[in-house]
Amino acid sequence: MDARTGCSASLQALRHRGFWLVVxxxxVGVGxxxxxxxxxxxxxxxxxxxxxxxxPAVLALFGVGMTAGAxxxxxxxxxxxxxSIALGMVGLAAVMVALTVLVRHPASAAVGVLLLGAASMAPMPSIQARLLDVAPAAPTLAAAMLHSATNTANAVGAWAGGLVLSxxxxxxxxxxxGAAMAVAGLLLSLCMFGHDGSRRNT
Known part of the structure; x- marks a missing residue:
């Protein structure tokens, strides 16, 4: 694939509504x-x-959870x-609701951090696979967009959390x-399913 063909494939992927739904x-959800x-x-x-x-030991549990979740x-x-994406959003919402109670005690807070790490990574392989599915001719763009999306999620999530504190x-x-954002991610994933269905029916 030459540079012109690769650029064209990337531009085609950016026009794909399903691509932006995954992003x-x-x-929103991972945010x-x-x-x-x-x-x-x-x-x-x-x-x-x-x-x-x-x-630091409790934060290490987050990393252990991420590994298990992946x-x-x-x-x-x-x-x-x-x-898997939809269920991942449900799992995220459930864990973050549970955290509002778990963080009241040191031991249960540590368990909550472990669960949050696992829930945060569980949908990620499917999100990446989905991006590659909707942009098969532009895998480099899809991989790069996943990193951009998670970085944007970081900024949006931190901002939303800051609003609560303010x-x-x-x-x-x-x-x-966090749970509300995961539910919003679930709704977006259902829209993604509907988009797939409408494409098959056209």
Whole structure:
């Protein structure tokens, strides 16, 4: 593939509505994770009462959860990419709602951070596979767009979490915003399914 052909394929992918729906699912749904994780240290120390000396160990649990979530997400993607994304959003919403309660105690907060790490990665293999599915002629663009989408999710999520704190709701309440963003990601994924169905019927 020469440069002109590759550029043309990329431009075609950018015109694909389904491509942008997947990007939106990542930005909005995964953004909920960053709404919570951006302020997780303050949540652990202020709300849960975790000693600062133990914070690195609790954050390490987030990494353990991410590893487990990536493995699980890969297996789920092998079964169904579309439904793995939807179920991943449901899992994210459930974990973040649970976090509003779990962060009240040091031990349960550590469990919540572990679960958040797992839930954050579970839909990612399917999101990446989906991007490649809707842009088969532009795999480099699809891979780059996933990184751009997650970086945008980071910014959007941190901003949303900051709004909660500015309103005076407190760190524990951020989980509700994260859950709402995951539900929005679920709705977008259902729109993605509907888009697939309409394309097949045309």
């Amino acid at each position: 939106a699912v990542c930005v 909920g994770v960053f709404a919570v994780y951006t302020y997780v240290v303050s949540t652990l120390t202020v709300v849960a009462g975790v000693p600062r000396a133990w914070v 493995v699980l997400g890969g297996r789920l993607a092998d079964r169904s990419v579309r439904w 309103a005076g709701a407190g760190y524990a309440a951020i989980g509700w915003v």
